[in-house]
Amino acid sequence: MAQLRMREALRDAMAEEMRADESVFVMGEDVAVFQGAFKVTEGLLEEFGERRVRDTPISENTIVGIGVGAAMNGLRPIVELMTVNFSLLALDQIVNHAAAIPYMFNGQARVPMVIRMPGGGGHQLGPTHSHSFEALFLQVPGLLVACPSTPADGKALLKAAIRDPNPVVFIEHESLYGTRGEVPDGDGEPLRFGEAAVRRQGDDVTIVGVLKMAQVADKAAEQLASEHGIAAEVIDPRTLRPLDLDTILASVRKTNRAVIVEEGWPHGGVGANLATLITEQAFDYLDAPVQRVTGADVHMPYSKRLEQAAIPHEEHVVSAALATLAIDP
Amino acid sequence: MALIRRFEEEAGRQYQRAKAGGFLHLGIGEEATIVGTTSVMREEDFLIGTYRTHGHAIARGTEPKRVMAELFGKVDGTSGGRGGSMHIFDAEKRFMGGYGIVGGNLPIAAGLALGSQYKGEDAVTVCMFGDGASNTGNFGETMNLAALWKLPVLFLVENNLYGMGTSVERHSAQTDLSKKAEGYGISGTRVDGMDVLAVREAVAEGLRLAREEQRPTLLEAFTYRYRGHSAADPEVYREREEVEEWQRKDPIETFARRCREADVLGEREVQQVRDAAEAEVKAAVEFAEASPEPPLATMYEELYARTEADGWYAVDERSPEPHRGEREDEIPAAAQELAEAGAAYAEEPTGERPNPATHGDAQEGTEPRVSSEDGT
Numbered sequence: 198m199a200q201l202r203m204r205e206a207l208r209d210a211m212a213e214e215m216r217a218d219e220s221v222f223v224m225g226e227d228v229a230v231f232q233g234a235f236k237v238t239e240g241l242l243e244e245f246g247e248r249r250v251r252d253t254p255i256s257e258n259t260i261v262g263i264g265v266g267a268a269m270n271g272l273r274p275i276v277e278l279m280t281v282n283f284s285l286l287a288l289d290q291i292v293n294h295a296a297a298i299p300y301m302f303n304g305q306a307r308v309p310m311v312i313r314m315p316g317g318g319g320h321q322l323g324p325t326h327s328h329s330f331e332a333l334f335l336q337v338p339g340l341l342v343a344c345p346s347t348p349a350d351g352k353a354l355l356k357a358a359i360r361d362p363n364p365v366v367f368i369e370h371e372s373l374y375g376t377r378g379e380v381p382d383g384d385g386e387p388l389r390f391g392e393a394a395v396r397r398q399g400d401d402v403t404i405v406g407v408l409k410m411a412q413v414a415d416k417a418a419e420q421l422a423s424e425h426g427i428a429a430e431v432i433d434p435r436t437l438r439p440l441d442l443d444t445i446l447a448s449v450r451k452t453n454r455a456v457i458v459e460e461g462w463p464h465g466g467v468g469a470n471l472a473t474l475i476t477e478q479a480f481d482y483l484d485a486p487v488q489r490v491t492g493a494d495v496h497m498p499y500s501k502r503l504e505q506a507a508i509p510h511e512e513h514v515v516s517a518a519l520a521t522l523a524i525d526p
Numbered sequence: 527m528a529l530i531r532r533f534e535e536e537a538g539r540q541y542q543r544a545k546a547g548g549f550l551h552l553g554i555g556e557e558a559t560i561v562g563t564t565s566v567m568r569e570e571d572f573l574i575g576t577y578r579t580h581g582h583a584i585a586r587g588t589e590p591k592r593v594m595a596e597l598f599g600k601v602d603g604t605s606g607g608r609g610g611s612m613h614i615f616d617a618e619k620r621f622m623g624g625y626g627i628v629g630g631n632l633p634i635a636a637g638l639a640l641g642s643q644y645k646g647e648d649a650v651t652v653c654m655f656g657d658g659a660s661n662t663g664n665f666g667e668t669m670n671l672a673a674l675w676k677l678p679v680l681f682l683v684e685n686n687l688y689g690m691g692t693s694v695e696r697h698s699a700q701t702d703l704s705k706k707a708e709g710y711g712i713s714g715t716r717v718d719g720m721d722v723l724a725v726r727e728a729v730a731e732g733l734r735l736a737r738e739e740q741r742p743t744l745l746e747a748f749t750y751r752y753r754g755h756s757a758a759d760p761e762v763y764r765e766r767e768e769v770e771e772w773q774r775k776d777p778i779e780t781f782a783r784r785c786r787e788a789d790v791l792g793e794r795e796v797q798q799v800r801d802a803a804e805a806e807v808k809a810a811v812e813f814a815e816a817s818p819e820p821p822l823a824t825m826y827e828e829l830y831a832r833t834e835a836d837g838w839y840a841v842d843e844r845s846p847e848p849h850r851g852e853r854e855d856e857i858p859a860a861a862q863e864l865a866e867a868g869a870a871y872a873e874e875p876t877g878e879r880p881n882p883a884t885h886g887d888a889q890e891g892t893e894p895r896v897s898s899e900d901g902t
Contacts, residue, residue, distance in 0.1 A: 259667035266637020391837020439837030
C-alpha cells in the first residue's frame with residue numbers, strides 16, 4: 198500500500214492503462230505541456246509523447262465529439278474537460294451523441310470513452326465555476342457516471358472506466374485532489390461499477406454520501422456516535438450509473454431511516470431520485486421520511502461566508518439524521 | 527442516382543401513407559453530389575452525414591430495403607427501428623451515420639479521422655453537411671482542430687441554398703462557403719453539385735490531399751433539393767420558378783443525356799437502369815411492410831454494452847414494480863401489460879396522412895406556394 202493523493206492515484210490509473218493498451222490516449226485543454234489545470238496528467242506527456250497526450254484548443258463540444266468519433270473508430274479516448282462547469286458547452290456531444298449513438302444505431306457503434314471532469318464548490322469561484330452536475334449526467338440513459346471519494350476508488354474506478362465499452366462521465370471533486378489515502382501498489386485491479394462501499398456499519402440510520410459528501414457523511418457519523426450515541430451506516434455509492442441500489446435498500450431495511458447527502462441542487466437531484474427509489478421499494482420499512490441534505494438552491498455565491506453556508510457540512514447531516522430519529526438536536 | 531431518386535420518391539409516398547413517421551428529409555435533386563462523392567471513395571473510407579442521408583447510405587452500398595425498413599420503424603431497418611429517417615447507420619459499409627443535430631457530425635468526423643491517423647491507417651473520412659451547419663460553433667472548432675492536427679478528412683458542404691427555410695444570403699455573412707474555413711487554415715473550392723462527374727473529380731482531389739498530404743480541405747457543392755426541407759414544409763420562402771430552373775439542370779437527366787451523346791449508354795440501357803431502380807424500390811417497400819415490429823422486450827437492448835458490472839443501469843419505473851431496464855427479459859407481468867397498453871397507441875395507421883405542410887401546428891393557415899401532388 199502506498200499513500201497517494203487523489204490526483205496521483207488518477208494519474209497512475211491513466212498511465213497504467215496507457216501502458217497496457219495502445220488505443221488509450223488523453224486529450225484536453227492544457228493536459229500535456231501544462232500537465233493539467235489540476236496537475237492530474239502530470240508526467241504523462243513525458244512518458245507517452247504528443248501522440249497520446251494531446252493539448253486541445255478551448256473547444257469543449259468538439260473535443261468531446263472528436264473523442265466520440267475516435268472511440269467509434271476503435272480508440273479509447275480519455276477526454277479531460279477542465280471542469281464540470283465547461284461540460285455544459287459539450288452537452289450536445291455528451292447527450293445527443295456519446296450517450297445516444299450506441300442505442301440509436303442499434304449497437305452497430307460503441308463509444309468506449311471516458312470524460313473526466315472535476316467540479317464542486319468551496320474555492321470562492323462563484324456561480325460559473327462551482328457546479329455539481331452529478332444529477333444532470335445521472336439523468337442520461339447510455340452514460341455511466343462515476344464519482345469517487347477516495348484515492349483508492351479513484352484509481353480503481355478510472356481503470357474500470359477506461360476499460361468499459363460504454364461512455365463514462367467521470368466526476369472528480371476539486372477539493373479531493375490533495376486528499377491522501379492508501380492505494381494498493383502496482384497495477385491494482387479495477388473496481389466494478391455498481392458496487393457501493395459501506396464505509397461504516399450501523400443500525401440506526403443509513404447515510405448515503407455522494408462524491409465529497411461521502412467524507413462529510415463519515416464525519417457526521419462520527420459526531421452522531423460520539424455526541425448522540427447513534428450508530429449510522431455510511432454508504433458511498435461510488436457510481437451513480439449503474440447504481441448499487443441493492444446495498445442501499447438492504448441498509449435501509451435494517452436501519453429503517455435514510456439520509457442522502459449531495460453537493461448539488463435539491464430539485465431533481467441525486468437525493469430526490471434516490472429518495473423516490475427507496476420510497477417505492479422499501480416504503481414498508483421506513484420509520485421516517487427520507488431526508489435530503491443538498492447544496493443551497495442558488496448559484497454559488499462568491500462571498501466565503503455565503504458560499505460555506507450554501508455547501509452541506511457535517512452539522513446539516515447530523516441534523517437530518519436526528520430528524521429521522523425524531524430527536525431534537 | 528436513379529435508384530436514390532426513385533427511393534426518395536417512394537419514401538415520400540410512404541410518408542403520405544403514414545407508413546414512415548417523424549420527419550422525412552428527402553434528397554431529391556442532390557443525387558449527383560452524393561454519388562459523385564461515394565463513387566471515388568475507397569471501401570475503407572468513412573462517410574458521415576446529416577439527417578438527409580437515405581441516399582448516402584444507399585450510395586455506400588446499404589441495401590435500400592434496409593433503409594426503407596428503418597423508415598417504417600421495423601426490426602430489419604438499418605438501426606432496428608431505433609433511429610428512423612434521420613439516423614441511418616451502416617457500420618459494415620462504413621457509413622457512420624445520419625445525425626439529427628445540425629453540425630453534430632463535424633467533430634465526430636474529425637474523431638474518426640483521428641482514429642485512422644492514430645492507427646496509421648489510410649482511410650479518409652468524408653464529412654458531408656449542409657450550408658446551415660457552416661454557421662454552428664462546431665464548424666469553426668472542428669476546422670481549427672482538423673487543420674491543427676492535419677487530420678485525413680474532407681469536409682463537403684452540400685449547399686442547397688437554404689438552411690431549412692432561410693436562404694444562404696439571409697443566414698451567412700460570407701456567402702462563398704468555400705472560403706469560410708480559410709481563416710482556420712483550410713482551403714476550399716467550389717463545384718457544380720448537379721454534375722456528377724465534376725463532383726467526382728473534385729472529391730477525388732480532396733481525398734488525395736487528405737490521404738497523401740494530410741491536408742483537410744473544404745469542398746462546396748452547389749446543389750438543390752426539389753422537395754421541401756422536410757415533408758412539413760409549406761415552402762413559402764421560394765418561388766416555383768426557382769425550383770423549375772434547377773430541375774432543368776437535373777443531375778440524372780443531364781448525366782443520362784451525356785452518356786447517350788457519348789455513346790456510352792443507349793436508350794435501352796438507360797431505361798434498364800430506371801427499371802431496375804423501380805423493381806428494387808418496389809421490393810424495398812414489400813420488405814419493409816413484411817418486416818416485424820420491434821418486440822417490446824427489446825426496448826432497453828443496446829442502451830449499454832453489457833459488462834460484468836452490477837447495479838441498476840436503467841430503471842424501468844413503468845409499473846408498480848420498478849425493475850432494472852437492462853433485465854427487460856425478466857420483466858414483471860404488470861410492467862409487461864403496461865408496455866403493451868402503451869404500444870397499443872401505435873395502432874396501424876389508416877388512410878392518408880394529413881398534409882403536414884398545411885396542417886402542421888407552426889404552419890396553420892399557411893398556403894403552400896410550391897407543393898407537389900403528394901404534398902411534400
